[in-house]
Amino acid sequence: MLHKYKLALIIGLTSLSALALLLIALFYARRTKQENGGSNTYTDAEAGEAVVQAEGLIKFHGGENLTVQEILDAPGEVIGKSTYGTLYRANLVNSNSLALLRFLRPTCTMSTEDVMPIVEVLGSVRHPNLVPLTAFYAGPRGEKLMVHPFFGLGNLSQFIRDSNGEARKWPTICRISIGIARGIHHLQTSLNKPIVHGNLKSKNILLDSNYQPYVSDFGLHLLLNPTAGQEMVQVLSSRGYKPPELIKMKDACEESDIYSLGVIFLELLTGKEAINENADQDQDFYLPSALRSAILDDRAVQLYHPDILIGLSNDERVVTEDGILRYFQLAMACCSPSRNVRPSIKQILEKLEEIVK
Template identity: 60%
Template sequence: GEVIGKSSYGTLYKASLQRSGKIRVLRFLRPVCTVRSDSKEFNGVIEMLGFVRHENLVPLLGFYAGNRGEKLMVHPFFGSGNLSDFIRSGDDESIKWSNILSITIGISKALDHLQTGMQKPIVHGNLKSKNVLLLKPSFEPRISDFGLHLLLNLTAGQEILDVSAAEGYKAPELIKMKEVSKESDVYSLGVIMLELVSGKEPINENPTGDDEFYLPDFMRNAVLDHRLSDLYRPEILRSDRNLSEECVLKYFQLAMSCCSPSPSLRPNMKQVLRKLEDIRKC
């Protein structure tokens, strides 16, 4: 197969299955990075992830564990790019309010399903715009990589968190606690919403001060300094004649509440979905 992605814990391949000719994504997990597959717990995790089916999630179609500790996960292949590239493409579609809202609602529905639609809640643990695939022509989002941290050992799991921090998606409380949670997933969603509405990167490469390195901090300062032009892309308002600035600012406020430094102050996914439906009507 063709290598389409690499990380410290494994490699992604695009491959064509011999019998059916279908194109699949094969995720090879390095033996040194995973938990032992002969444990009851491991089989339970694979079964749980294999049961997950939702229109906004990339399903796990198959799994193979070899006798040398190697593990292979099989997923469908979607060749239409990810949300991070879409936001920064300069494409007219990326500033359309209807697209921004429907993508956010799709991601939120997927997270809500993981948190409340299963027998046991599943924490995504590595949500970022690069892990949201977009299906054309409707730009329907599909989240990948959910629950992957459950298959990795502590060292590899910590590496995922370190990468997440370096890319600007890690909730502040994870510096003290190592366990990802529903609340840390909500924080990552908030960062993605800020990306969608502002077009900015989650990490500010040229911060004016220490407190402007991460996007939520940059936005907090922009609010305090009344820099409205930094909060959202003005082209969004031009994309829809019926759209009011108040509506875009409500979306921005929701994103900022998801990024609250205190996990207990963040809304849960049901509350996020209710707010998004209200924003859709305004």
Template identity: 45%
Template sequence: MEMAGAAEADTPSHEPVRTGRSNTILLPIVGVLFAYLLYRFLRPRLRRGLRLDRHVPFPSGASLPAWLRRRAPSGSAVLPYFAPIADRLGALPYLGPFADRLPHGGGAHALVTFPGGEALSVATILEAPGEVVAKSAHSTLYRAAVRSGEAAVLLRFVRPACAVAAEEAYAAARRVGAVSHPNLVPLRAVYVGPRGEKLLVHPFYAAGSLHRFLQEGIEESHRWSIVCNLSLGIAKGLDHLHTGLDKPMVHGNLKTSNVLLDANYECRISDYGLYLLLSPAAAQEMLEASAAQGYKAPELVKMRDATCESDVYSLGVVLLELLAQKERADDDGRPNPRDILLPASFKNLVLERKISDAFSSDLARHCKRSGKEKSLNAFFELATACCSPSPSLRPSTRQVLKRLEEIAR
């Protein structure tokens, strides 16, 4: 027994060793977790992750439309916290002055500005707090706050795999940047990064897109005067692209989601010439998405073959949407019978002598009360003429604009 007790006393205990090993493993994990949580807590406060209602003043007399506001407990309109664009794009972590992170000589040639964007710089663009507002197969849209010139901008990040080479992108951007018209969204600047990423800078319009305006069922969308004003603005913008430039520019992807509105419901066409900055594969994918939504002209097979006539077809579909105005789906999730906006659907209604079924019921009532029923029918006839299967039978944008002016009187 004494020998056994002595043997046990001589045997070293492994318990302290196990405890030391556990501490060695757990302490670094706890430290890293604490540092990460502290970083997440402090970053919005230290790196301009501020609320837009404090740092993005809207022009005098303008404000966010009520249907776009999200109320804070205090009752003021508040937009969410933004993260810097450089973080969104997967750029290098913040390690001192931004200029130190630029490739040698890249800062001077990476950014090209156009009228209205002279005050922009690479640093102000990439360090701007931004929030994703839309995504597509080829690009991502960010709403961002910068501290120069315009307080809020819309940034389009074109993925490197979907974009053309740098020199071709600069050439296309210069062509788009030279366009100026009240009904077209201007290009303020273009940035090409060291990995081939492209950022296009546009003004930000608070009221969103025409598509959203129609979907929300806003009372103003059923007013005949608003419908006429919107259609005239779209026609003027498209006509300028086709006839107002030294070399006509085809839009290539006209649809209601590419028509932006300001607080006064003045429209501006966006994304014109965007296909010029995309690779053939990405441009074709954009065309296929347009076809699925009913905006593609039947003769258009490849995006590079887009013409003014195919733009007019898309314009006709947009005009039909202004008349029909999509309604929300039924409770069972199925779309309403009148929620199909393809020209073929309208053609069937004409053949069945059910033209009135094509119109928004609220818009039809408004026109009847104001004595504009004939104008409504003339508008419908013009829209269907734009959607003629034969390109040669479609009116030009100049003819469409003239006819719309007559209808709106």
């Protein structure tokens, strides 16, 4: 059942004191950036300057025409909840468009002064395979709201589980995998300081009508306080995406994102979930471990979804099976228990592009 909400019931208009705090944070963030000469800051060549509105709304590229009233009054349907916030699909009346609105609970985030420099960074990042931040609202009681574009095909987890067959096509698997890798590659290599995603999973990969992937929620953990960040790690573990070495969110790094990326690749290849909640005591709960056991037990048929090969000619089947094997090897390398032997995102992208040649 759909539940319609008015976000204005949750978030009130900001006060002058909140605005002053917001402007002070931005002033010091920009002054620090100038003093450092950009040597230890995130930058993105495609980014434009943020626009600060008198109502406490910061707008980035793509959100120039948004207003506080339009965002807070937008009829919204709850499509996701977490320990730190709620995700809405909202109808922006003035622009006659849909948007994703993420409400962050005040008790789960850092202060407005602390998050504003991070928000400026996240709002500056632009890449064809990343979900952009188009606006950010900081309310008078510490509430915070992130605005993103809406993608009609939903998330990758739903697509894998509910698809009409497109998810079992080898070209689609490769296209989605390469797109995700390119997005992560941008976060890790194209900025002066890498952005660690911190919560990479198939539910945080959005798809458009052409099955192009967009990585969402990157760097969101940077806005959370230590308690909420630790809860995010626990959820990541319970969903099967947490690497063995990740104990605290502050220790998240590029290699931990690589592990999670490998799990997503295995989901795409097998059509299975990252964790088997119905596994027997003698079965492996986590997908990478289950597939390692399948290799040892010579159960190769479990390494990929059988529908991938349906309808292929003999020649196509040989080529596809070779690609599947190399893709599987790459995914398992990403899921290595030792972070030091996982491939870099550059190596992953190069390998994927070789596979599809």
